[in-house]
Amino acid sequence: MTGEATRYRAAAPDSLRAVTLDAMVALYHRASGQTHVVASPVPEILEALHPDPLTLDALLAQLSGRFDIGDADVRALEARVEELVAAGLVEAL
Amino acid sequence: MSGTLLARIMRDPSQVEALDADGWTGLIAAARAEQMVGTLGHRLDGLPMPGAVSRILADARASAAQGRTAALWEAEMARRALAKIGAPVVLLKGTAYVAAGLEAGRGRSIGDLDILVPRDAIDGVEAALLSAGWEWVKPDPYDDAYYRRWMHELPPLIHRERDRMIDVHHTVLPLTAPITPDAAALVGDSEALPNGLRILAPMDMICHAAAHLIADGDLAGGMRNLWDIHCLIGEFGTDGLEARAAHHGLRAAVLRAARLAVDVYGTEIPDAWHRRNVADTLFKRRLLARDGWGRKTRKLTEQGFYVRSHLLRMPPKMLARHLWTKWRKGYRPVG
Amino acid sequence: MRHRFDVRIGPVGFRVGSDWRGPVAQLETLYRDYPRPEDGIPDFTVRLFAARPWRRVVRPSVMISGDYTIPDAAPLPLRLGLLAAEMGMNLQMALAQRRYLLLHASAAERDGRAVLMTGVSGAGKSTLAALLMARGWRLMGDEFALIDPETGLVHAFPRLISLKNQAVAVMEHALPDGRFGPPMPDTPKGDIRHLVPDARAVETMDRPASPALILFPTFGHEAAERPVLPSESFVRLTQASTNYLALAERGYDALTRLVTTVPARAIDYPDAQTAVAQVETLWEQTA
Structure with a gap:
């Protein structure tokens, strides 16, 4: 990566509703009116990225500290986070 | 005529007291056809009405609220996609009205996202949108060349996930139109919203709405566009409007739009602007041409306006070339 | 429009207008035991019409429209007018039902x-x-x-x-x-x-x-x-x-x-x- 690493910030928790369906969670995002059916670790990522934005490395460190993430790999995490950026649940700053 | 009825009720909601079942039915059909049923729902909120109507209008308000969410979200996603470019991004029309919390936005249906950017930023904007998931709607090279050379916008783009269109303008009338508003001033005098997106200055907003109603369009959706103008004048007044309109070459369009707004919705405008023009009657008749089934009536006036709209947008020789290319490809005008 | 039929199906009222008697006559027969829209005010309007005035009689073909429509709703021959009416009602529901x-x-x-x-x-x-x-x-x-x-x-x-x-x-x-x-x-x-x-x-x-x-x-x-x-x-x-x-x-x-x-x-x-x-x-x- 060149220059300053991108930081990411998630939508505020009060803009999200969550209903646990089974292993999946149905998230309703009030700002977009869209529903996302997601699995772990998406809810955890969203929680970690709010209110303060984090870089990918910092996010990975925080998730590994709190959860048992077997294949802690920054590339895999980046792919997940970029999906959330495309969905608008996370903003790249 | 239900177009006339819709205008009368928008102007004076208390007149719904006189409506019977067929009157209500025609009113709702006309409001839907003009894409004003959400606006009507807000205008009549709280008045006595039959239960069936009350439910229809509550649905219309809810639908408009969802449309507002979707429009604001589309603007937000465009803001994120364009943030790195650093160019001002000005929201236009419906999205601008709801983003700024204006009366014109209440219950309004909103279609595509329209944005205005400086002409020298257009290549950067295009590249940024393409890399953020927007795609060309038409892969047709003729249409593409046509848009780029002559229109006031990029060819329309659609987002591949959200299925919403964005129109990127660099001025507000086609480059071929005889009138060329001062696009640099529109951007330069625009005002920032808290999120960094921008809206036109009040008088420019009225000028643009009038240009859109009279010079740019075929008057489709005219009642709704005229309602926008009615609300904008009600909210911002008319101080400095005439001078600003003249600066953009839109004095005639703005004055006509204002006279029509008075005529149709009872807008308040300066006395000196009331001088009538014979063509006003034609415009008004065309605007209100809607029957109790929501159908357009007076087809002949409508065709006149169709040609007129093209003439305004393109010098005649260019129009002939454009239509010929369309016909050869099997295109037939609707109607 | 020349012919009109009103009906309520469950909580939803419809008004069907038609340039031809045929489809409306069939609707009247088949929906004869159904109620009319509440307060006489339908939720949705459907229109069955000829693309050109002469197409009402020459090779009559039914265009489907209404309060809500899609640009490429293909016309049907008049013998399928009942189907056109049903498709028109379904279209209103699919495009514009907001209560349920x-x-x-x-x-x-x-x-x-x-x-x-x-x-x-x-x-x-x-x-x-x-x-x-x-x-x-x-x-x-x-x-x-x-x-x-x-x-x-x-x-x-x-x-x-x-x-x-x-x-x-x-x-x-x-x-x-x-x-x-x-x-x-x-x-x-x-x-x-x-x-x-x-x-x-x-x-x-x-x-x-x-x-x-x-x-x-x-x-x-x-x-x-x-x-x-x-x-x-x-x-x-x-x-x-x-x-x-x-x-x-x-x-x-x-x-x-x-x-x-x-x-x-x-x-x-x-x-x-x-x-x-x-x-x-x-x-x-x-x-």
Whole structure:
């Protein structure tokens, strides 16, 4: 990566509703009116990225500290986070 | 005529007291056809009405609220996609009205996202949108060349996930139109919203709405566009409007739009602007041409306006070339 | 317009205008026992019209429009005018229903509780609903089930049952005394014949039911069934709904509530009679 690493910030928790369906969670995002059916670790990522934005490395460190993430790999995490950026649940700053 | 009825009720909601079942039915059909049923729902909120109507209008308000969410979200996603470019991004029309919390936005249906950017930023904007998931709607090279050379916008783009269109303008009338508003001033005098997106200055907003109603369009959706103008004048007044309109070459369009707004919705405008023009009657008749089934009536006036709209947008020789290319490809005008 | 027909189907009122008498006469006959729109004010207007004035008589072809329309709604020949009217009403529901979460599903009720059957076209949901009706269930609808976001209850939408191809003969056999519409061969969707919902379905159409079982039937395999997890059910039902997004948070509330409180099963079936037996067995087990 060149220059300053991108930081990411998630939508505020009060803009999200969550209903646990089974292993999946149905998230309703009030700002977009869209529903996302997601699995772990998406809810955890969203929680970690709010209110303060984090870089990918910092996010990975925080998730590994709190959860048992077997294949802690920054590339895999980046792919997940970029999906959330495309969905608008996370903003790249 | 239900177009006339819709205008009368928008102007004076208390007149719904006189409506019977067929009157209500025609009113709702006309409001839907003009894409004003959400606006009507807000205008009549709280008045006595039959239960069936009350439910229809509550649905219309809810639908408009969802449309507002979707429009604001589309603007937000465009803001994120364009943030790195650093160019001002000005929201236009419906999205601008709801983003700024204006009366014109209440219950309004909103279609595509329209944005205005400086002409020298257009290549950067295009590249940024393409890399953020927007795609060309038409892969047709003729249409593409046509848009780029002559229109006031990029060819329309659609987002591949959200299925919403964005129109990127660099001025507000086609480059071929005889009138060329001062696009640099529109951007330069625009005002920032808290999120960094921008809206036109009040008088420019009225000028643009009038240009859109009279010079740019075929008057489709005219009642709704005229309602926008009615609300904008009600909210911002008319101080400095005439001078600003003249600066953009839109004095005639703005004055006509204002006279029509008075005529149709009872807008308040300066006395000196009331001088009538014979063509006003034609415009008004065309605007209100809607029957109790929501159908357009007076087809002949409508065709006149169709040609007129093209003439305004393109010098005649260019129009002939454009239509010929369309016909050869099997295109037939609707109607 | 020259001819007009008004009807209420479940909670939804329609006004159908037509340039021709024919389609309106057929609607009057088939919907004769249905009520008129509440307060005389329909929720939706449908228009059947000739593309050009002379096309009303020369090779008459029916254009379909209404309050809400799509640009490429292809016209139908006048002999299919009834089908055009039904398509026009369906179009209004699909594009503009905002009071209820609209599920593309058939529904039948017993003891105040409803089974919802959804699936792609050709999955047999109309036939299944019609056969259940023939076996004494109350038919709530063969095409759309309406979920009230406030209560979670299913509201009936018992329009004419649209039978296609082999299903026509199956139902003529199952209901020899049934009231059927005119046979319409060679439509864009194959051979079609409408079946009028029975008297009970019409008389009780204002009574909602509480959803008790969701089924995802698939035709053309040996009889089998499997449970469907709420998440799969949720995703499949959003795809089977034309207005989930438009209902915003109310749609989310209605659908999450439905899939987390009502059991769902996928069933494969080789023929309609087997499917009915499977549905009734599952009903005994789960509902």
